[in-house]
Amino acid sequence: MTRAATLAEIAREAGVSAPTVSKVLNGRADVAQATRERVEELLRRHGYRRRRGTQSSPLLELVFHELESVWAMEVIRGVENVAREEGLSIVLSESSGRLTPGQSWVDGVLARRPTGVLLVLSGLDRSQQEQLAGRDIPFVVIDPAGDPGQGVPAVGTTNWDGGLAATRHLLDLGHRRIGLIGGPSRMMCSRARADGYRAALDMAGIAYDPELVRDGDFHHEAGRRVGLELLGLPERPTAVFAGNDLQALGLYEAARELGLRIPEDLSVVGFDDLPLARWVGPPLTTVRQPLTEMAEVATRMVIDLARGTRPGTLRVDLATSLVQRSSTAPPQTPSRTVDGESPRL
Amino acid sequence: MTRAATLAEIAREAGVSAPTVSKVLNGRADVAQATRERVEELLRRHGYRRRRGTQSSPLLELVFHELESVWAMEVIRGVENVAREEGLSIVLSESSGRLTPGQSWVDGVLARRPTGVLLVLSGLDRSQQEQLAGRDIPFVVIDPAGDPGQGVPAVGTTNWDGGLAATRHLLDLGHRRIGLIGGPSRMMCSRARADGYRAALDMAGIAYDPELVRDGDFHHEAGRRVGLELLGLPERPTAVFAGNDLQALGLYEAARELGLRIPEDLSVVGFDDLPLARWVGPPLTTVRQPLTEMAEVATRMVIDLARGTRPGTLRVDLATSLVQRSSTAPPQTPSRTVDGESPRL
Numbered sequence: 167m168t169r170a171a172t173l174a175e176i177a178r179e180a181g182v183s184a185p186t187v188s189k190v191l192n193g194r195a196d197v198a199q200a201t202r203e204r205v206e207e208l209l210r211r212h213g214y215r216r217r218r219g220t221q222s223s224p225l226l227e228l229v230f231h232e233l234e235s236v237w238a239m240e241v242i243r244g245v246e247n248v249a250r251e252e253g254l255s256i257v258l259s260e261s262s263g264r265l266t267p268g269q270s271w272v273d274g275v276l277a278r279r280p281t282g283v284l285l286v287l288s289g290l291d292r293s294q295q296e297q298l299a300g301r302d303i304p305f306v307v308i309d310p311a312g313d314p315g316q317g318v319p320a321v322g323t324t325n326w327d328g329g330l331a332a333t334r335h336l337l338d339l340g341h342r343r344i345g346l347i348g349g350p351s352r353m354m355c356s357r358a359r360a361d362g363y364r365a366a367l368d369m370a371g372i373a374y375d376p377e378l379v380r381d382g383d384f385h386h387e388a389g390r391r392v393g394l395e396l397l398g399l400p401e402r403p404t405a406v407f408a409g410n411d412l413q414a415l416g417l418y419e420a421a422r423e424l425g426l427r428i429p430e431d432l433s434v435v436g437f438d439d440l441p442l443a444r445w446v447g448p449p450l451t452t453v454r455q456p457l458t459e460m461a462e463v464a465t466r467m468v469i470d471l472a473r474g475t476r477p478g479t480l481r482v483d484l485a486t487s488l489v490q491r492s493s494t495a496p497p498q499t500p501s502r503t504v505d506g507e508s509p510r511l
Numbered sequence: 512m513t514r515a516a517t518l519a520e521i522a523r524e525a526g527v528s529a530p531t532v533s534k535v536l537n538g539r540a541d542v543a544q545a546t547r548e549r550v551e552e553l554l555r556r557h558g559y560r561r562r563r564g565t566q567s568s569p570l571l572e573l574v575f576h577e578l579e580s581v582w583a584m585e586v587i588r589g590v591e592n593v594a595r596e597e598g599l600s601i602v603l604s605e606s607s608g609r610l611t612p613g614q615s616w617v618d619g620v621l622a623r624r625p626t627g628v629l630l631v632l633s634g635l636d637r638s639q640q641e642q643l644a645g646r647d648i649p650f651v652v653i654d655p656a657g658d659p660g661q662g663v664p665a666v667g668t669t670n671w672d673g674g675l676a677a678t679r680h681l682l683d684l685g686h687r688r689i690g691l692i693g694g695p696s697r698m699m700c701s702r703a704r705a706d707g708y709r710a711a712l713d714m715a716g717i718a719y720d721p722e723l724v725r726d727g728d729f730h731h732e733a734g735r736r737v738g739l740e741l742l743g744l745p746e747r748p749t750a751v752f753a754g755n756d757l758q759a760l761g762l763y764e765a766a767r768e769l770g771l772r773i774p775e776d777l778s779v780v781g782f783d784d785l786p787l788a789r790w791v792g793p794p795l796t797t798v799r800q801p802l803t804e805m806a807e808v809a810t811r812m813v814i815d816l817a818r819g820t821r822p823g824t825l826r827v828d829l830a831t832s833l834v835q836r837s838s839t840a841p842p843q844t845p846s847r848t849v850d851g852e853s854p855r856l
Contacts, residue, residue, distance in 0.1 A: 233588050236581045243578050258601045415790040445760040447792045
């Protein structure tokens with residue numbers, strides 16, 4: 167089945183001209199919505215694929231669901247490192263906080279014919295995936311927020327192991343009342359980190375206490391707000407796994423407001439190892455997520471796919487590692503100090 | 512003079528075909544280097560300008576000289592805010608630390624035909640400026656590093672006023688030995704901030720002491736290194752204007768290493784007001800540079816230029832403002848505490 171035949175076939179079946187089908191394929195705006203949908207439906211039904219080798223632009227599309235965080239810069243740097251080597255430019259978009267980008271973004275991508283698409287914390291719905299596949303535009307998800315679906319190429323990190331390592335570090339120091347500030351529960355990475363926390367407690371024979379576990383949204387302000395709740399408990403935790411670095415800094419602020427010293431009165435572990443984790447006072451013990459390397463691996467993967475090279479595996483999780491700094495220490499005369507019954511030594 | 516006539520004229524003079532001139536105009540790679548240079552030279556000499564209205568792509572080019580810093584994210588967000596409203600996508604590049612992007616970047620821009628170009632801390636040389644002008648691609652410099660040159664549209668901030676305000680704040684608190692960690696001296700913004708510092712001292716009748724003034728590079732590590740030098744002086748400063756926020760955090764680290772408390776033993780003022788300035792301990796007093804707004808104004812300006820609207824002014828400096836937080840306080844029994852002669856009250 168040659169491309170010309172299929173184009174003509176689809177045009178005939180849709181009752182339009184071949185150039186109109188071509189316009190739809192190229193994401194051109196000058197096709198009526200109803201016609202476009204009919205043609206898209208036929209392209210889908212016939213499993214139409216643009217012949218490999220159709221000229222693509224030396225562009226990589228990079229989409230974030232939000233650009234708020236310093237987190238995003240680590241990813242951009244990784245993509246940029248590989249793109250520059252390969253002579254590709256990056257087209258950057260933000261999906262305004264939605265985890266799936268809108269149709270206007272897809273139309274733009276079809277018109278630009280990029281070499282590939284990188285999605286950060288976002289997924290494409292089935293129809294969007296088919297539209298890209300029909301134009302032979304590969305895509306890879308970086309740090310998938312939800313389950314990206316069978317066969318969708320994705321590069322993540324070992325979030326569960328990271329949550330486990332963070333919590334074990336606190337257990338090893340002697341902490342028993344360990345709080346958790348989780349991320350949004352709709353995100354896979356938050357769930358995996360929280361499950362790692364739970365597994366570590368369980369393996370240490372410590373009962374899971376739902377009162378010590380609260381959801382945040384991965385931003386600084388949530389860390390402060392939820393931190394104030396946790397530190398205001400009648401029997402407050404001596405240590406908190408803060409879910410990510412920004413929440414850890416919010417928790418630092420909550421501790422300062424309450425006059426609690428880190429690590430003497432409260433141990434804190436973050437997640438991400440953003441540059442600022444080294445710079446805060448005290449420097450933050452955290453779980454390093456290799457964001458820049460994840461972005462580099464994903465960029466190489468999407469370029470391989472664009473060249474028709476099938477990577478050995480379409481799902482990679484890069485390892486996390488605990489980085490010990492100065493925000494964690496053994497608890498001071500655990501829990502009894504709260505009641506003021508135990509004198510300072 | 513119509514476009515066709517000029518193209519033909521230039522082709523005749525260069526001894527090539529009109530399509531070859533067209534290829535050069537569109538940044539196509541398949542023209543011999545010598546031919547390309549001859550044609551570029553003729554385009555320049557004849558002051559050739561592509562007729563306004565030639566179709567441009569709905570892209571904005573955004574170029575950084577480096578993406579290392581969280582600073583860059585504030586700018587990206589501002590550009591993205593306006594680009595999204597206007598239905599434009601952003602093509603992001605990094606010029607690998609050089610303040611002027613290379614020719615391969617220019618070729619890419621000519622091939623992509625963006626609506627406009629935004630340069631951050633970078634300038635274009637004269638030939639690059641003429642290549643863009645010949646294709647009617649406007650550009651605006653955000654926070655010009657050097658003098659962008661007469662008539663070059665640019666959006667900056669009042670760096671001199673900011674340096675003055677930072678230093679005056681410390682003087683008002685009673686400090687007399689005030690150090691400065693400057694940025695790279697090749698950057699206009701560092702020079703302006705340093706001159707503001709000097710002017711404030713001068714107006715307060717305090718002699719400028721070169722020993723208290725050192726150059727950094729706007730990164731965290733320089734703040735720590737230069738901070739250790741300043742704090743190791745026989746008569747150390749009681750306050751330091753750190754040049755930017757990252758250097759201020761480096762200085763925080765230097766102070767921690769020496770067991771000096773902020774603000775009791777050392778007052779610190781930053782510059783930028785990055786999000787992390789609020790999050791560190793103690794929260795940083797700093798000069799707010801409205802990076803996101805600067806990027807928004809620059810983006811609107813380049814879009815206006817692309818539409819043929821001449822903005823009222825081509826040079827805008829947005830105002831800085833001092834944000835007082837907790838890293839500054841009056842000096843404790845100034846200078847005598849250093850010698851240990853003055854007992855604590």
